[in-house]
Amino acid sequence: GAVVSQHPSWVICKSGTSVKIECRSLDFQATTMFWYRQFPKQSLMLMATSNEGSKATYEQGVEKDKFLINHASLTLSTLTVTSAHPEDSSFYICSANKSPGRINYGYTFGSGTRLTVV
Amino acid sequence: DQQVKQNSPSLSVQEGRISILNCDYTNSMFDYFLWYKKYPAEGPTFLISISSIKDKNEDGRFTVFLNKSAKHLSLHIVPSQPGDSAVYFCAAQGGSEKLVFGKGTKLTVNP
Numbered sequence: 669g670a671v672v673s674q675h676p677s678w679v680i681c682k683s684g685t686s687v688k689i690e691c692r693s694l695d696f697q698a699t700t701m702f703w704y705r706q707f708p709k710q711s712l713m714l715m716a717t718s719n720e721g722s723k724a725t726y727e728q729g730v731e732k733d734k735f736l737i738n739h740a741s742l743t744l745s746t747l748t749v750t751s752a753h754p755e756d757s758s759f760y761i762c763s764a765n766k767s768p769g770r771i772n773y774g775y776t777f778g779s780g781t782r783l784t785v786v
Numbered sequence: 787d788q789q790v791k792q793n794s795p796s797l798s799v800q801e802g803r804i805s806i807l808n809c810d811y812t813n814s815m816f817d818y819f820l821w822y823k824k825y826p827a828e829g830p831t832f833l834i835s836i837s838s839i840k841d842k843n844e845d846g847r848f849t850v851f852l853n854k855s856a857k858h859l860s861l862h863i864v865p866s867q868p869g870d871s872a873v874y875f876c877a878a879q880g881g882s883e884k885l886v887f888g889k890g891t892k893l894t895v896n897p
Contacts, residue, residue, distance in 0.1 A: 678827075700883060702883075709795070711790075711887040712875065714884055714885070717883075759827075761829050763885075765883060775832070776832070777830045777831070778829050779827075780827065780828060780829045
């Protein structure tokens, strides 16, 4: 099966600091990974599409300078929340598709990262 | 503007009975639909999917029905088990690899 590992599972940081979240595809290569954010009792909102070897594609309303995405290899994408503020506290989840293309059989999601900014 | 809607935030059923979770969508470009199950503090796990060229897909206790004219799909779980208690997300795809999620329905199966 396709496994996506996300680290850390939770992190508490001080306001103004930066936090890096890693997303790894363990048994497959992913040219594209996706980063989502979920607020309590809300849906998963796509933040950006991470493309290996090129710039990420951000959704409307997502600040690219605040949420830095790096996809340096076919198995690793990172999301860095820069100068974090309490309103950035959320559950961040990454996903990857083992079979890229429009016809797919389900993306695999990481276990998520609970970020709390104090 | 929410393109995928799950209007019931919660559903409670008795063990052994049928659970029916509903999902409506507005974008006629969507041509692939997926259901995910999510436990607290975990990522979603894929359950079942359906292409818009079909109206039904079955996998064990899980069946998804699609009514394209009504832009409506539903997930049936029968028989329901306590371990099915989780949040279920409906997701849609069309024209790209992006998935659009609903807000989820929290299912509670009582023993």
